[in-house]
Structures are given as C-alpha cells and as structure tokens.
Amino acid sequence: MSLTLGIETSCDETSVAVVEDGRKVLANIIHSQLDLHRDFGGVVPELAARDHLERLPHIVEGAMEEAGVRPADLDLLAVTRGPGLVGCLLVGVGVGEGLAAAWSKPVTGVNHLWGHIYAAMLSQPDLEPPLLGLVVSGAHSDLVRMPEHGRFEVIGRTRDDAAGEAFDKAARMLGLGYPGGPALDRLARTGDPRTQSLPRPSLPGFEYSFSGLKTALLYRLRGLGEVDDQTRADLAAAFEESVVESLLEKLAAVLDHEGSREVVVCGGVAANALLRKRAAEVVGNRARLTIPPHELCTDNAAMIAAAGFKTIGQPTKVDPSLSW
Ligand code: KG4
Numbered sequence: 624m625s626l627t628l629g630i631e632t633s634c635d636e637t638s639v640a641v642v643e644d645g646r647k648v649l650a651n652i653i654h655s656q657l658d659l660h661r662d663f664g665g666v667v668p669e670l671a672a673r674d675h676l677e678r679l680p681h682i683v684e685g686a687m688e689e690a691g692v693r694p695a696d697l698d699l700l701a702v703t704r705g706p707g708l709v710g711c712l713l714v715g716v717g718v719g720e721g722l723a724a725a726w727s728k729p730v731t732g733v734n735h736l737w738g739h740i741y742a743a744m745l746s747q748p749d750l751e752p753p754l755l756g757l758v759v760s761g762a763h764s765d766l767v768r769m770p771e772h773g774r775f776e777v778i779g780r781t782r783d784d785a786a787g788e789a790f791d792k793a794a795r796m797l798g799l800g801y802p803g804g805p806a807l808d809r810l811a812r813t814g815d816p817r818t819q820s821l822p823r824p825s826l827p828g829f830e831y832s833f834s835g836l837k838t839a840l841l842y843r844l845r846g847l848g849e850v851d852d853q854t855r856a857d858l859a860a861a862f863e864e865s866v867v868e869s870l871l872e873k874l875a876a877v878l879d880h881e882g883s884r885e886v887v888v889c890g891g892v893a894a895n896a897l898l899r900k901r902a903a904e905v906v907g908n909r910a911r912l913t914i915p916p917h918e919l920c921t922d923n924a925a926m927i928a929a930a931g932f933k934t935i936g937q938p939t940k941v942d943p944s945l946s947w
C-alpha cells in the first residue's frame with residue numbers, strides 16, 4: 624500500500640488530499656476562496672496566493688487527520704506545478720517541498736491538466752489508458768489522447784476562450800455574478816433553448832472557438848433591451864446548448880475518426896448537467912464514458928495525488944503556462 628499526499632493551489636481552491644495507491648481517496652479537503660473574490664467579480668491573484676499560504680498548513684493537518692495518517696506513513700508528496708497563477712503555484716510547491724524535506728519524503732511535480740484526467744481514475748477503479756479525454760475547465764477546452772500513463776497528445780484545443788471562461792462571461796452578461804458556470808447551469812434548467820437559439824460555433828478540424836458565441840449573446844441582449852426572467856433563462860439555455868453541442872460534436876468526430884474504448888470528460892465544466900447528459904448520449908455504446916463526480920471535476924488535490932502517484936519523478940519547478 625502506498626500513500627500520496629496531494630497539494631493543489633493553482634487558482635482559487637486550496638486543497639489537500641491523501642490517496643491510497645493512486646485510486647482510493649482517504650481525504651480530500653477543498654477550501655474555495657469564492658467569498659474572498661466575489662466582490663471583485665473574478666480571482667485576484669495576490670489575494671489568492673496569500674490566502675493559500677495562510678490556510679495550507681491547517682488544511683494539510685486536517686487532511687492527514689481525516690485520513691488517519693502520520694507523516695511517517697506517507698510515501699510521496701505531489702504538488703501542482705502548473706498551469707495556473709504563478710504566486711498561487713509557488714505557495715503550493717514551496718509548502719510541498721518544505722514538508723517533503725522536513726519529513727524526508729520524495730516530492731513530485733504534477734501538471735494540473737493531467738490531474739483532471741486522473742480524477743476519472745478515482746471514480747472508475749479499472750480505468751487505464753489508452754483513453755480519449757475532453758478536458759473542459761476555466762482555462763482549457765482540450766481534446767487529448769492518452770496512450771499511456773504520463774503521456775498525452777493534443778488533438779484539438781480552443782482558439783480563443785475556454786468553455787468555462789465562456790460560461791463565466793455569459794453568466795456575467797446575464798447578471799448572474801461570480802462564479803458564473805454553476806449559476807448559468809442552474810438558470811438554464813428553467814429555460815427553453817429553442818426560443819432564443821444562438822449560433823453553434825464550428826471550426827474545421829478539432830478546434831474550438833467560443834468568442835463568437837459570446838459576442839452573439841452580447842448583441843442579442845443589446846437588441847432585446849430589458850429582459851424578463853424567462854427570457855434570461857431561455858438565453859442561458861441557448862448559450863449552454865451551443866457550448867455543449869460544440870464540445871461534443873468534436874468529441875464524436877474524434878471517436879468516429881480513430882475510436883477509443885475509454886472516453887473521459889473532466890475539468891470544472893464537466894460538472895455541467897447538460898454536458899453530462901448529452902455526453903452519455905453522444906458516446907452511447909461506442910466507448911465507456913467516465914465523468915468524475917462533481918467534487919472531482921472542479922479543482923481538488925485528490926486528482927493531483929492520483930496523477931503524481933502514476934507519474935512520479937516529474938520536476939517541481941513552477942511553470943504557470945505549462946501545457947500538456
Ligand atoms: O477545473 P476548474 O475547477 O478550474 C480550472 O482549472 O480552471 O474549472 C472551473 C470552471 C469555471 O469556469 C466554472 O465556471 C466552470 O468550471 N464550471 C461550470 C460548472 N461548474 C464549474 N461550468 C458550467 N456548469 C457547471 N455546473
């Protein structure tokens with residue numbers, strides 16, 4: 624049995640987890656900084672980094688206690704090294720390296736994007752590469768193939784906004800405040816996408832683009848002037864439908880093109896109800912689909928521990944623009 628302590632601080636969640644053998648979550652404490660950033664309408668990097676630094680030691684203690692482990696029981700520490708906000712990453716890596724030195728344990732750096740894929744392995748015990756992944760978060764909309772552990776090949780990505788970013792901006796236009804994605808998800812459930820349908824972005828190949836859709840929503844809102852609650856819900860539903868259809872159209876095309884026995888849809892946007900439902904329909908019985916439960920879709924340290932366990936030996940050097 625091997626125990627990994629994971630640390631995630633790439634953006635506005637401070638999270639520490641203990642994971643057994645890269646598969647079983649013994650503890651996964653997630654502190655969201657939402658209240659800290661809400662008044663600013665988005666994450667303030669300086670505030671985020673300071674808050675990580677203040678909270679991380681207590682959260683490490685809390686996670687160890689919850690998992691019932693002592694430092695001597697640990698086999699590995701895994702810390703997110705990028706992509707993310709540089710100050711936030713430095714806090715996580717600094718604390719992780721400090722603890723590893725104090726406890727004489729190895730420490731490995733983890734690519735946050737890899738982490739999102741490994742989240743799926745925490746919810747599907749026998750899931751192994753090769754697999755096809757759709758990673759949709761606040762900063763990424765990437766279609767990747769994972770031929771083996773620790774190896775990823777990008778098939779397509781977004782040319783402009785990421786899906787989560789598009790949801791957040793649309794939510795702001797609709798007066799939903801921050802964070803927008805989950806609020807838009809809720810509002811869209813009471814709307815009818817057909818009454819306010821918006822264009823579905825479509826680029827050739829496997830690339831995404833969401834900035835045109837965002838502009839279409841902006842112009843629609845300007846054209847409508849004052850909108851009542853039902854119209855706002857209809858617009859939210861139409862926007863959501865366009866994003867989801869666009870994401871899944873490319874996923875289906877890759878499946879048609881090269882096939883895969885395993886498909887993973889993950890990242891914060893994979894918490895979206897419509898995306899979860901439609902992904903199941905689109906994949907059907909062509910492959911096995913794994914979408915992690917909500918708490919493992921959004922940022923968390925259990926996925927970092929799982930990825931670190933399988934890809935041990937990666938550098939810990941912070942790289943805010945790290946890619947696949
Ligand atoms: O993976 P994540 O927690 O952080 C990044 O690595 O970026 O993703 C955060 C993104 C945000 O844009 C948020 O609005 C979006 O995921 N999100 C959602 C939902 N829950 C979170 N978007 C749509 N529907 C949701 N239910």
Ligand code: ZN
Nearest residue numbers: 760891921922
């Ligand atoms: Zn993330």
